[in-house]
Amino acid sequence: MKVSHKIFYPPKGFLFAGISAGIKKVPKNDLGLIVSEKVCEAAGVFTSNLFLAAPVLISKQRIKSGKAKAILVNSGNANAGLGNDGIVWAKKTTRALAKELKIKESLVLAASTGVIGEPFPSEKICAALPDLIKSLNPFGYQEFTRAIMTTDTKEKISYRSFRVRGKEIRILGISKGAGMIQPKMATMLGFIITDAKVKSKWLKQLLSETVPDTFNRISIDGDTSTNDSLFLLAGGASRVALAPDQPGWTRFRGALAQVCLELATMMVADGEGVSRYFYVQVKGAKTKPDAEAVSRRIANSPLVKTAISASDPNWGRIIAAAGNAGVKFNPDRVSVSLISDDRKEKVEIFKLGARSKTYRGLELEKKASQILGRSGFQILVELDRGRESFEMITCDFTEEYVRINASYRS
């Protein structure tokens, strides 16, 4: 995976800011803002949890119009589990922002991340808005990124640009998400900004095509938050209009998918207490959902994840997890291999339902263990029952994870 933290030119027509509004206990950035110079096209995807945080309820409603002009985001408080109070508090902040920016409130989206159930500090946020707006600038995306981080240890920014008909199109992706990353919609906030000119209905379609193969195949601990939100905004300042089946569309879709996958991988790699991330590919399933179920079960197994944290090629736990996925297959046809991060080395540890005959001796055990020592390796499970496959991106499970999550509120 290439991760670029260099300075690049963000999509035209957008301003970013991030400041400290005193929401977090320590003086770190905790309030962020993205503003589009013009009303832009917008689409979003939100958590599948039944409990929806107040900003999710509000953004879900407002984004139906397909239009937006600003996104107000905070960390340090999730504004979740507060009932109607939470909605009142959230609207107070988006209303104040709309007033300051002299725009319609319905064009302001919102997102929050942090502790659930604490009263939302709307006063602090409203008081900080003038400073926040003052610091808006086209290169403010790094300050913005810092403002949405919680237990993240790294900023997660992904960027692509390409030319269509001689004109440059830029895509900037920013996300946060470290704990609670999960099957289905991972717990995260994600913001993808482009200066391409794309109608909101196409943005919506793009998200539904792209998310299943990117954000939805990562897993850290199997829990989903109440606040997951992914926004895609297209401002149009590049003056390149894009639509399906037209020139540039495939490249745009490809670049967007790369940004999403890069952000998703960064999120797994920076999961709470994660020492390495890896891939779980299941091949030869009868159906795609079967492949996905087996892959998810292995990727979410605490026993597999703790073994990996110790570089232990414990295939017993891998097959035990596979056998628990609720998917029918013949155990005697199953094989498991470990493939190195550079895809050059392959050790078959389990073959046709039994410990592989070739997997004997300290040397191979050592090699297998070495493969597990580096982020990016792959566990390949072949079911030999059909032609469908699925690959999850997941991570190991360390004592540090427990330490972080036991002390999160203290």
Place this chain on the structure above:
Amino acid sequence: MKVSHKIFYPPKGFLFAGISAGIKKVPKNDLGLIVSEKVCEAAGVFTSNLFLAAPVLISKQRIKSGKAKAILVNSGNANAGLGNDGIVWAKKTTRALAKELKIKESLVLAASTGVIGEPFPSEKICAALPDLIKSLNPFGYQEFTRAIMTTDTKEKISYRSFRVRGKEIRILGISKGAGMIQPKMATMLGFIITDAKVKSKWLKQLLSETVPDTFNRISIDGDTSTNDSLFLLAGGASRVALAPDQPGWTRFRGALAQVCLELATMMVADGEGVSRYFYVQVKGAKTKPDAEAVSRRIANSPLVKTAISASDPNWGRIIAAAGNAGVKFNPDRVSVSLISDDRKEKVEIFKLGARSKTYRGLELEKKASQILGRSGFQILVELDRGRESFEMITCDFTEEYVRINASYRS
């Protein structure tokens, strides 16, 4: 929960033994044997994992006859994931035992627990059989119990006796299981021995009635092993014949349920790295499966479990887990309370979809935190959507769990 470790009189007609056969790396008991003086009635329940360990395959087949005379058990090696070799190795040991005991091989059941995928030490086991048989005695159940322990820190023995028509009936339950305890059939070995005279078809029925409310509602880490086995043997030496709808049946069934529940609770309490166990009760669900799904989701959530390990009344994680159970309910009708281990204190932390208005101030937070500090407390979730309920028994999730599971093979 009353846990009795005192010496009591085991069911008549059974002999027990446990010795070290050199299977474990350290010289601890690792080979156990139960022998019934006469051929006894037998029933069993086995793992739902698709990958079945060799002893499970063998025992499942043999117990169909409803008869048994001996159970040979080892720890230190699971005899799983070895394909046909594993079956050959397992049969070698049961054949040798049958020969020594001069009984039919088909009356020997087997169970194994330990590392998956290592060649099964059948030679060592066969060599140790004479010593094992020599040490058989009616009070050998403690040595037997030690022989089946892996990462267990405590012996798990439960006992009940009662009189029917003036004659005493005894039930002795022994189990092991610490890691990999899971939804559905928990990973465990369990042996329930009685001197009542009960036909195997009734034993089978009793297990199917009792297991769902005992062993199947415990959870430690959400994984299921390849080796789960629960055996119920009735020897008949009490000379009291029992059958459904006849005198003593209800008491027998009740005592059996108590033994199963006590063993199940001991297993959770002694889960790997567990500092406390607790109950998750879901009430007011529309259907029983709904109640169970929500309860399981909370009981298995790593984020809930890590919060509990720090005595953190983090109801945000509880409701987030509930909202992820794939069960439909109205979040605005949900309430959550914490109830102390003695059931005398109750703190309502979440009411009708929001942080409870009465749950304010340091004093109540402190009280909630105190409740979480003692094993046996209950998280009560009311969905207000129907009349069905379900209660799981689960445990917290500590750094110690990760430490144990990362280093299990080294």
